[in-house]
Amino acid sequence: MMGMTWIFVVVGVLASTTSAVPYPGDFLPTPKSYSGYSLLRTEPLLREDLARSLLILDGMRGIHFWKYPLVNRSSDILTSPAQLEHIQALLATLGVSHDVIIDDVKDLLAKENDVGVNGYSALEEELERAVPDKSFFQRYQRYEAIKNYAKTLASQDSRVTYENIGSSSEGKEIGLVKISSGGGNKPAIWIDGGMHAREWISPATATYIMSKLTNKEPASESLLSSFDFYIVPIINVDGYEWTHTGDRMWRKTRSRNNGRCIGVDPNRNWGFHWAEQGSSTDPCSDIYHGPRAFSEPETLSVARAIKARPNIKLYLTFHSYSQLWLVPYGYARNTRPVDYNELVRLAQVGKNALSATYGTSYRLGTAPDLLYPAAGGSDDWAKGSAGIKYAYCLELRDTGRYGFLLPSNQIVPTGEETFNGLAAMAKELHRTLKKQQTRPVGGPYVNADKELNSPSGGEAEYKL
Ligand code: ARG
Ligand code: ZN
Numbered sequence: 326m327m328g329m330t331w332i333f334v335v336v337g338v339l340a341s342t343t344s345a346v347p348y349p350g351d352f353l354p355t356p357k358s359y360s361g362y363s364l365l366r367t368e369p370l371l372r373e374d375l376a377r378s379l380l381i382l383d384g385m386r387g388i389h390f391w392k393y394p395l396v397n398r399s400s401d402i403l404t405s406p407a408q409l410e411h412i413q414a415l416l417a418t419l420g421v422s423h424d425v426i427i428d429d430v431k432d433l434l435a436k437e438n439d440v441g442v443n444g445y446s447a448l449e450e451e452l453e454r455a456v457p458d459k460s461f462f463q464r465y466q467r468y469e470a471i472k473n474y475a476k477t478l479a480s481q482d483s484r485v486t487y488e489n490i491g492s493s494s495e496g497k498e499i500g501l502v503k504i505s506s507g508g509g510n511k512p513a514i515w516i517d518g519g520m521h522a523r524e525w526i527s528p529a530t531a532t533y534i535m536s537k538l539t540n541k542e543p544a545s546e547s548l549l550s551s552f553d554f555y556i557v558p559i560i561n562v563d564g565y566e567w568t569h570t571g572d573r574m575w576r577k578t579r580s581r582n583n584g585r586c587i588g589v590d591p592n593r594n595w596g597f598h599w600a601e602q603g604s605s606t607d608p609c610s611d612i613y614h615g616p617r618a619f620s621e622p623e624t625l626s627v628a629r630a631i632k633a634r635p636n637i638k639l640y641l642t643f644h645s646y647s648q649l650w651l652v653p654y655g656y657a658r659n660t661r662p663v664d665y666n667e668l669v670r671l672a673q674v675g676k677n678a679l680s681a682t683y684g685t686s687y688r689l690g691t692a693p694d695l696l697y698p699a700a701g702g703s704d705d706w707a708k709g710s711a712g713i714k715y716a717y718c719l720e721l722r723d724t725g726r727y728g729f730l731l732p733s734n735q736i737v738p739t740g741e742e743t744f745n746g747l748a749a750m751a752k753e754l755h756r757t758l759k760k761q762q763t764r765p766v767g768g769p770y771v772n773a774d775k776e777l778n779s780p781s782g783g784e785a786e787y788k789l
Contacts (some may be wrong), residue, residue, distance in 0.1 A: 357572045359434055361406040364391065364427035364728070367399050367416065375419055376400075382412065384586070384609035389574045391728050393612075395697045401725065403430065403574065426725070433730040434573060437525075438465050462533055462736045465525045468497065468566045471532055471558050475502045482539050484549070490557070491626025494580040497562040499626050504538050505553040506546075512758060513636045514751060515713070517557040517627065518643040520592050520703065522564025522575045523729045526721050526739055527643040531558040533740030534747065544748055551755040555634065560623050561591050574729070578621050582608040589615035592644075593701035594624045597709045598656040603699030614701050624703070631711050639754055640707035640716040641747065646728050647696070648687045649720040650676045653708040655692030656700035662708060671715055674753040679746030683738055685722065692718070715754065719743070 370376045379394035379402075387405030394400040404412050416423055427433060461474060479487040484506050489498040505511070518531030535556050538545045548554075559565050563579035577588030586609035593604035596618035600606075604614035619625040631637060652668050654660040662668070669689065676687045688695055692702070708716035722731055722739050731739075 356570060358431070359403075359573060360429070360431045362387075362403055362430045363406075363409065363425050364430060365402045365404060365412065365416075365423045366426045366725075367394070367402070367421050367423045369399050370394055370396055370421065372396065375421055378419055379415070379421075382415070383605070383611065384607060388412070390611065392725075393697060401426070401728070430730065433727060436732060437727070437730045438733050462529065462536070462740065464733050465529055465736070466532070467569055468559060468562050471528060472498070472500050474532060475500050475535065475558065478502070478535060478539060485539060490630040491622055493561075493563045493623050494578060494621070495563045497566070499557065499560065499562055499623060501630055502535055502556045502558070503553065504535070504549065504556070506549040508550075510636060511551065511553045512638040512754075513553040513555055513634060514639045514641070514747075515555045515631060515634075515637045515707075516641045516643070516747075517560055517703070519557075519559030519561050519565050520642060521590075521644060522561050522568045522577065523573060524643075524645040524721075525568070525729065526645045526731050526736065528559045528565065529733075529736045530643055530721060530740050530743050531556055533736065534744050537740070537744045548748055548751055552638075552751055553636070555630075555637070557627060557630075560627055562623070564588065564591075576611050577613065578623055580615075580621060582613075582616075584608050586613075589613050589621050590701075591621055591624050592703060593699065594619060594621050595628065595701050595703050595706035595710075597706040598654075598700040601656055601700035603656075603697055604701055612699070618701070627703070628706065628711075631707065631713075637711075637713050638715060638758065639751070640704065640711070640713045642703050642707075642718050643721055643743075644718060645721040646723055646725065646731065647720040648685060648722060648724050649695050649718075650687050650689040651692050651695065651704065651718040651720065652690060653716055654705050655698065655702050655718070656705050657698050658693040660693075661691065664714065668715060668717075671750055671753055671757070672717060675717075675746040675750030678749030679742045682742035682745045685742055696720075 367379070370379070373396045376394040376396050379400060382388045382402065383390060385408070387408040389403040391401035391403055392399065402412060413423075466474070476487050479485040479502065484504055486503045488501045488503065490501045491499045493499060516531055516534060518527040520527070535558070538548065538554055561578055564575055564577055567575045567579055575588070577590050579588055581587060582589070590604065590612045593612055593614035599618035600614045603612065605612045607613055615621060619628060631640070650672050652665065652672055653662055672689055676689050680686055692699060702718065704716045704718040707713045721743065722735060
């Protein structure tokens, strides 16, 4: 769409002129303080031009969109005290009302990873028994701790292997855990987390699922009898560490863009309809799609690892927050795959089991319908380019009370409900695959399946 392209070009120019100061984070001896930062929530933006006007704040210092401004939905804007008046004046000019939903995020930051403050409820104590490594999941863990956790698991359980699938821009290894009870060529399920650095519940949940799959209980044993599992707990390893050491609100990778601003949005960097809607050409934007598809070693390594494993039948990627079960495609409106209804059917099974656990409600649909169109996401690529029939993006807890700063005492319940959703979905997928196998060869279904599974166009051949 011409209109869209134009918007991002304009935003790009404005945003880069506003960040004409060297990126400060690199030289900070201590993490950036969010003292006095507040979170504003606008009323739903009823017209396209209102959303467009707010977008000029994208990439400015002291401003972070927690929810991008889009027509017909409210926008969440984290702002420094210095920018507060500026934003409030802009909102007033536009006639858009807002609430201050978090007065000082510093208070939440202090609490999110504080076991003492969060306490530990009876519910979680009960759950501890199902999770041998309970204390590990009481807190958000650092990159090294998660890596060591995975390696330890591999050294203690013969069904687990750890593999380094590539190096990040800063040279950290990206770990892939395979869990397989052996016994031939099973279909596989791929799970990844930590695409976006600040979405801490995502790596935590992916790691929790590793723990569940290896706890030797009947539910996990039965899953392992039907599937092999591949889990990359943190894709964006540099960004994740940076949220612990430099800037808690960091989203992107940490690659140097030979300019002032650092990082690419890894979930705009995948080679399927790359650089189309909902991504930015501006290296200072939080949704910068990068100089080319798969410019980031993190997305390239993961894409290669996926392509090298043709038995993957289900792709799951964890983000936060909003509690959404997203079905492809996300790159544009009204671009449902031909087997969309089948993808929804399976997702529904997962969503129901997830919600049945603690009543956490999820909405199910495409990203453009529930959020916004955004091209270059891993889910779209998994479906459209890698040809994985069932590909989903889960936006985990919560719906905005804490947002990215979800207190760490929600790791275990989030992990439990997400595992239950995954388990139910996998079971149903197993049944579905078995049914397909018993169909008469050459029957009408065989051709139909072939068509559904064949990757659709839209991407150039990237070297994977
Ligand atoms: N919150 C995610 C993001 O903005 C949603 C991605 C959904 N998938 C997609 N292909 N747009 O990256
Ligand atoms: Zn995300």
